[in-house]
Amino acid sequence: MYRSFHVANFRCFRSLDVGDLQRINLVAGMNNVGKTALLEALFLHCGAYNPELAMRVNVLRGIVSTKIELPEGFERLWSSLFAGFDLGGQVELVGEDIEHGRRVLRLRVVRAPEQFTEIGQLIEPELAQAPGAHVSAARRLELALEYDNGGGQVGKCSMVADLKGIHLRPAPPPPPFRAVFLAARGVIPTAEDAQRFSKMELVGKQDVVCGALRVIEPRLRRLAVVVSGDMPIIHGDVGLNRLVPLSVMGDGMGRLAGLVVAIGDAQDGVVLVDEIENGLHHSILPNVWRVVAEAARQFNVQVFATTHSYECIAAAHKAFAEDLPYQDEFRLHRLDRVKDETVAVTYDRETLAAAIEMGWEVR
Amino acid sequence: MMAQPESLIPVACEAVLVVEGKDEEFFFDALLQVEGIRNVHVAQIGGKDRLPGNLRTLRNERHFRSVRSLGVVRDADADPTGTFSSVRDALQRAGLPAPSRPAELVAGPPRVGVFIVPSGSQSGALEDLCLAAVEDDRAYPCVEKYFECLEQASVECPRERSRARMQVFLASREKVDRRLGVAAQAGYIPFASPVFDEVKRFLRALAE
Numbered sequence: 001m002y003r004s005f006h007v008a009n010f011r012c013f014r015s016l017d018v019g020d021l022q023r024i025n026l027v028a029g030m031n032n033v034g035k036t037a038l039l040e041a042l043f044l045h046c047g048a049y050n051p052e053l054a055m056r057v058n059v060l061r062g063i064v065s066t067k068i069e070l071p072e073g074f075e076r077l078w079s080s081l082f083a084g085f086d087l088g089g090q091v092e093l094v095g096e097d098i099e100h101g102r103r104v105l106r107l108r109v110v111r112a113p114e115q116f117t118e119i120g121q122l123i124e125p126e127l128a129q130a131p132g133a134h135v136s137a138a139r140r141l142e143l144a145l146e147y148d149n150g151g152g153q154v155g156k157c158s159m160v161a162d163l164k165g166i167h168l169r170p171a172p173p174p175p176p177f178r179a180v181f182l183a184a185r186g187v188i189p190t191a192e193d194a195q196r197f198s199k200m201e202l203v204g205k206q207d208v209v210c211g212a213l214r215v216i217e218p219r220l221r222r223l224a225v226v227v228s229g230d231m232p233i234i235h236g237d238v239g240l241n242r243l244v245p246l247s248v249m250g251d252g253m254g255r256l257a258g259l260v261v262a263i264g265d266a267q268d269g270v271v272l273v274d275e276i277e278n279g280l281h282h283s284i285l286p287n288v289w290r291v292v293a294e295a296a297r298q299f300n301v302q303v304f305a306t307t308h309s310y311e312c313i314a315a316a317h318k319a320f321a322e323d324l325p326y327q328d329e330f331r332l333h334r335l336d337r338v339k340d341e342t343v344a345v346t347y348d349r350e351t352l353a354a355a356i357e358m359g360w361e362v363r
Numbered sequence: 364m365m366a367q368p369e370s371l372i373p374v375a376c377e378a379v380l381v382v383e384g385k386d387e388e389f390f391f392d393a394l395l396q397v398e399g400i401r402n403v404h405v406a407q408i409g410g411k412d413r414l415p416g417n418l419r420t421l422r423n424e425r426h427f428r429s430v431r432s433l434g435v436v437r438d439a440d441a442d443p444t445g446t447f448s449s450v451r452d453a454l455q456r457a458g459l460p461a462p463s464r465p466a467e468l469v470a471g472p473p474r475v476g477v478f479i480v481p482s483g484s485q486s487g488a489l490e491d492l493c494l495a496a497v498e499d500d501r502a503y504p505c506v507e508k509y510f511e512c513l514e515q516a517s518v519e520c521p522r523e524r525s526r527a528r529m530q531v532f533l534a535s536r537e538k539v540d541r542r543l544g545v546a547a548q549a550g551y552i553p554f555a556s557p558v559f560d561e562v563k564r565f566l567r568a569l570a571e
Contacts, residue, residue, distance in 0.1 A: 310368055336425055345423050354420040358409050361368040361425070 001302045002270070005045070006094040009083040011037035018344040022331045023296055024289075026276075026316055027306045028363040029335035034342050035306040036061075038335065039181065039272040042304055045093040045105050046179030046270050049172035051145045051159035054081055054107065060183040077161055078109055078143050087111070100176055101150035110142040110158075149176070178269030180262040184278055184306075190247055190254070194225045194232035196261035201225070205264055208298065212260045212291040215284055216252050223257075234261075251279030256288060263295040263303070271296075276305035277312040285315030293323065293330075310363060317352050334362060371406050372424045378403040378432040378569050381421065383411050387436065387489065389544025390552075391566075397554045398563055400570045403434075411437060415453040422457050432474045433459065434569045436562075438488035439479045450477045466565050478565045481558075490525040490543060494532070496556035502535035 001023065007016040012034045027035045040057040047053040058080060079085040091107040140162040148154045157172045200206055210223050219238040226235045226243060234257055235243035246253045255278060262271045280288055296303050307313060313332055320330035332347040347355065347362060355362045372379060380395075380403050382388055388407040395403055408417045414437070421427065435454070439446050447465050454461040454475060462469040465483035468476035481492040497503055509531055513520055521527040533541055536551050546552060 334423075334425070336428075338428060345425075347420075347423055350416050351420040351423055354409075354413065354417045355368075355423070358371070358417065358420075359366060359368050360420065361370045362423075363368075 001099070002042070002095050002097045004096045005038075005042060006092070007038065007041045008092040009086075009089045010041050010044075010081065010091045010093065011083065013037060013041070013342050014083055014340060016335070016342045016344060018333055018346070020331055020346045020348065021302070023302055023326075023329040024293055024316070024320070024331075025302070025304045026313060026330070026332050027304065027335065028308070028313060028332060030337070030363075033335045033337050035335060036184070036274050039274055039304055039306060041093050042095075042270065043179055043181045043272055044107070045095050045103070046175060046177065047172075048103070048105065048149070048175040049145065049147050049155050049157045050175060051107070051143050051157055051172070052168060054078060054143060054145075054159065055166075056181075057081075060181065077141065081107065082109075103150045103176075104146075104148040106146040108144050110144050178266040180266045180269070180271050182258055182262055182271070182273045184275035190233050190245075191231050193246075193254070193258050193261050194234050196265040197223065197234050197257070198225050198232070200261060200264040208264060208295060209257060209260045212295065213246075213253060213256055215287040215291055216256060217249060252281060252284070255279040256291070259288075259292060260295050263292070263299050263301045266301050267299045269301060271301055271303050273303065273305040275307065277307050277309040282309070282311040282315070285312055286319045289316045289319035290323070293319065293326065297326065297329075308363065310361075313352075313362060314356050317349075317356055321349060321353065332362060370424065370426060371421060372426040372430065373404055374426055375429050376404045376426055377429060378434070379421075379430050380405045380434040380436060380566070380569060381408050381414075381418070382406070382436050383408065383414075383438065386542050386544035389542075390489065390547045391436065393544070393547035393552070394554055394559070394562070395566060398566060400566055403432075403566060403570050414450065415456060418453050418457040418459065422459065430473045431471065432468065432476075432569045432571070433471075434468075434476045434478060434565065436478045436480060439481065439486050440488065441486050443479050443482075443484055443486055447477060447479050447483070450479075466561065468568055474569075476565060476569060478562060480562070482561060488525060490523075490529040492558055492562070493543065493552055494525060494528055495558040496553050497532055500532070500553075502532060505535065506531045 002021045004017065004019045004021060007013045012032070016034070016038070018038070027038055029035050043057060044053050079087055081091060082089045087109045093105040094102065096102050140160065143159040145157045146154060155173070158169050160167050160169055197206065197209060200209060206223060210220060213236070214220050217236070217238060221237040221239065224235050224243060225232050234246045236246055236249060237243055246257050259273065277285065292303060316330055320327050328349055330349070332352055334345045336343045336345060352362065380391055382391055382405060384407050388405045391405045395405070406421070408414055408421070435450055437446055437450055451461040460469045460471050460475045462476055465477055465479045468474045480489050481487045481495070506528055510520060510528065529543060533539065533546050533551060536546070538549065541549060541551070
């Protein structure tokens with residue numbers, strides 16, 4: 001479980017420190033302040049050696065197309081990861097957590113031929129043996145990743161984009177723990193949710209999801225995965241003469257199911273949720289937070305979510321303030337832009353209670 | 364529908380005066396206006412009991428970073444020294460500079476000062492300061508007579524004698540049913556009185 005997180009030179013952040021992280025962390029702030037970027041930085045850090053996640057966070061943003069054109073396409077591939085689109089910089093992500101200590105992840109782009117030879121063993125053999133090494137910088141770009149796991153071990157892994165496509169060298173080892181990213185945009189990944197639900201069903205945890213969804217649909221009796229065409233979809237039994245796909249029952253059902261199965265899938269890991277309130281009516285938000293908190297505790301998962309909604313923040317505060325043994329497991333972190341820097345301001349239970357009681361803005 | 368929250372501190376605000384409640388907010392707004400001080404924003408903190416927790420929250424406000432001077436005004440009540448100490452403790456707990464004496468601003472950022480009403484060493488409240496300012500008013504002897512009359516009639520007087528006296532005094536004005544802050548805005552408090560000199564000095568220092 002993360003206790004603090006430092007981001008440098010990533011996306012819109014020159015430098016950002018977020019402290020006092022708890023089991024449930026809600027991130028607020030103005031538009032373009034970097035709420036989603038903070039989740040992405042955490043996602044990359046959770047993945048440890050895996051540079052492929054750098055592509056995934058771009059895809060989730062809609063930045064990367066499947067077709068990469070040379071040579072400018074190589075530049076565009078990763079430039080948005082670096083503050084100021086400066087490929088000469090180095091991204092540094094530092095997380096302190098209870099179980100793993102201080103772990104550092106660094107990302108940099110390698111373009112100079114002499115630096116390619118430095119990591120010769122990572123490069124495609126035929127390219128490494130090419131005359132002079134030395135594939136033109138314009139024809140190849142490499143995202144090099146260094147990961148210090150806090151135990152003195154520094155591992156390296158690279159993603160190479162060249163004329164043959166994109167390769168990982170070497171294949172990254174598994175991350176220290178699972179992380180699931182639920183994006184705000186795009187189609188609801190029903191098949192992915194169904195797979196996660198199936199995993200929970202395998203270990204007899206399906207009732208956690210069913211119980212959670214009764215917050216929205218009290219008539220729900222059971223859930224089942226039904227394959228429709230080639231696509232597995234979670235269906236629910238609400239007492240009709242047939243099962244109904246969750247997505248047909250409404251956005252809220254899909255959103256909440258996605259949240260709970262993500263938490264179940266990320267056992268002992270991290271779930272990152274962009275715009276958590278999407279699809280959820282404000283009146284059920286306190287119950288949604290209770291469900292999320294209970295699931296997060298049950299599966300030992302840390303949750304980071306972003307929001308623009310004051311109602312969502314107030315609902316989270318209400319849910320946790322009433323949850324006596326666990327009332328300090330929630331923090332609100334607001335990101336503020338101060339000149340060219342981003343600063344995180346953290347509200348604990350006392351300061352948030354005061355703000356909400358007084359009607360003061362916290363977003 | 365939930366009421367939309369509001370920012371406690373406006374954008375680019377450089378000086379904030381924290382007061383106990385709405386009435387005090389109106390009062391000090393009126394005093395600042397009379398003094399021509401435009402750059403001090405008065406923020407009420409929801410009562411003296413909430414001061415410790417709410418000062419921490421105030422510090423989290425988005426626009427607090429622009430604040431160069433912070434003043435806190437509190438009624439002395441029965442114990443001016445104890446009240447000043449409790450405000451100091453609250454400031455320190457909020458991670459803010461704490462002055463060693465009332466009415467002085469300690470260096471910041473932000474510079475911080477605490478004004479204990481009616482003055483740093485006297486017990487009492489804002490009403491005592493205002494009563495001292497209206498002692499020369501023609502209606503004031505009538506206020507005293509009213510309470511003497513009550514005593515002679517063995518009517519139990521309110522515990523908050525100063526507040527009661529002020530209410531009776533305000534009942535002598537053209538429009539009644541005003542609390543102290545609203546009365547101040549209506550011009551019923553003679554801010555030209557020298558009894559306000561010390562608090563005016565404090566406000567001017569805050570505005571510098």
